[in-house]
Amino acid sequence: MVDAIEGDEYAFSPTPSVPRRTSKLGIVGAGAVGSTMAYAALMRGAARTVALLDVNKAKVEAEVLDLSHGIQFMSMAEVMGSDDVSVMADCDVVMFTAGAKQKPGQSRLDLAEATISLVQKVLPGIVEVAPNAVYVMVTNPVDVVTYAALKISGLPPSQLFGSGTVLDSSRLRYLIARHTGVAVQNVHAYVAGEHGDTELPLWSSATIGSVPILEWASGDGGPLTREVRDAIAREVVESAYRIIEGKGATNYAIALAGSRIIEAVLKDERRILPVSSLLDGYLGMSDVCLSVPSIVGSSGVRERLEVPMSSDELMGMRRSAEAVRSVARRFGF
Numbered sequence: 001m002v003d004a005i006e007g008d009e010y011a012f013s014p015t016p017s018v019p020r021r022t023s024k025l026g027i028v029g030a031g032a033v034g035s036t037m038a039y040a041a042l043m044r045g046a047a048r049t050v051a052l053l054d055v056n057k058a059k060v061e062a063e064v065l066d067l068s069h070g071i072q073f074m075s076m077a078e079v080m081g082s083d084d085v086s087v088m089a090d091c092d093v094v095m096f097t098a099g100a101k102q103k104p105g106q107s108r109l110d111l112a113e114a115t116i117s118l119v120q121k122v123l124p125g126i127v128e129v130a131p132n133a134v135y136v137m138v139t140n141p142v143d144v145v146t147y148a149a150l151k152i153s154g155l156p157p158s159q160l161f162g163s164g165t166v167l168d169s170s171r172l173r174y175l176i177a178r179h180t181g182v183a184v185q186n187v188h189a190y191v192a193g194e195h196g197d198t199e200l201p202l203w204s205s206a207t208i209g210s211v212p213i214l215e216w217a218s219g220d221g222g223p224l225t226r227e228v229r230d231a232i233a234r235e236v237v238e239s240a241y242r243i244i245e246g247k248g249a250t251n252y253a254i255a256l257a258g259s260r261i262i263e264a265v266l267k268d269e270r271r272i273l274p275v276s277s278l279l280d281g282y283l284g285m286s287d288v289c290l291s292v293p294s295i296v297g298s299s300g301v302r303e304r305l306e307v308p309m310s311s312d313e314l315m316g317m318r319r320s321a322e323a324v325r326s327v328a329r330r331f332g333f
C-alpha cells in the first residue's frame, strides 16, 4: 500500500500480515494405515498441516519425526502429533483409522464390537474441537462403524461417511486391466455394497475406454466371460485376506485411496467415488451405510448416483444391506 506523507514524496506503510487459513488434515490412529496415509497425503501435497492422534504416545511422536524429516523432499507442510485430542483442533478433514487390525482369518465384521466402543470413546472429543471437519471413517467393519459413528456424533450424513469400496474398486480395476492388458486408468468400474465379503462389482455399468465391459472383445485376455468376472470378483474380496496373511496389514493402496478422498474434499473436486454413506431411499434401500458411486466435495457427500443396475446386482446390493444392517443391530445401532 502506498501512502502520501507530508515531507516525503511517498512512504510505504506495510500492511500487517494477516495469516491465511491453510488446510489441515487430521488422522486418528498412527498405525500401518494412518501413518502411510499421512505419508501419501504429504507426498501428494494434499494438505499444509497433517496432524496425527494416537493413544500410543511414543509411536505417534516417532511417526511425526520420521515424516517431518522427509519434508525437504515434498511440498512444504507441517506434521504434528499427540495423544491429546487438542492436536485435531480446526481440522478440515479427519480420517479415522484407529482400531484393532484384522488378524489372519478374521473377517472385518469380527472387529465390530471393539471398534464401535473405540469410536464411542474417541469421536465425540474430536468433533468438539473440529466441528466443521468432514469425517471419513476407515476403521473396519467400515460400513457398520460409519453408521454407528453417525449416531454417536449426531453429524449430518453428508459430513461423515466411510472410505467404503474406494479401495476395492481400485483392486477391481487393477485386475480388469491385468486381464485385458490396457491401462488401469482407462477402466471405469465400481465395487458397491459392503466393504467386505458381500460386496459386488457393478459389471453392467462398467466400461473400458467407453466400451461396455460386457461387450469387451479386444486386448490380451479375451472377453470378460461370466467365469472370468466371477474369478475377478472373488480375487477382489480375497486380496485383503491374502495381503494380511503375508504382511500383517494392508497399507499402501488404502493410503492412496484415502488420499484421493482427502483431495476430493480439500480441493472440492467433486469426484465420483464409491464411498459408504447413509442411504435414504436409494433404489429402495434406507437406514444403512453402503457404498455407491457418490459425488464427493468440500461439504462431503453431495449426492449419490442412481447407477442403472441389473436385477442380479440389485439383489446383491439388498443382500449386502441386510448383512451390514444385521451386524449394526447386533450392537444396538
Ligand SMILES: NC(=O)c1ccc[n+]([C@@H]2O[C@H](COP(=O)([O-])OP(=O)(O)OC[C@H]3O[C@@H](n4cnc5c(N)ncnc54)[C@H](O)[C@@H]3O)[C@@H](O)[C@H]2O)c1
Residues within 6 Å of the ligand: 028, 029, 030, 031, 032, 033, 034, 053, 054, 055, 056, 059, 097, 098, 099, 100, 101, 102, 111, 118, 121, 122, 137, 138, 139, 140, 141, 142, 163, 164, 167, 195, 249, 250, 251, 254
Ligand atoms: N476401509 C478400508 O478400506 C481399510 C483398509 C485397510 C485397513 N482398514 C482398517 O483400518 C484399521 C487400522 O488398521 P492398521 O493396520 O492401521 O492397524 P494398526 O494396529 O497398525 O493401527 C491402529 C492404531 O490405532 C491406534 N489406536 C488404538 N486405540 C486408539 C484410540 N483410542 N485413540 C487413538 N488411536 C488409537 C493404535 O495405537 C494403533 O497405532 C483397521 O480397522 C483395519 O481393518 C480399513
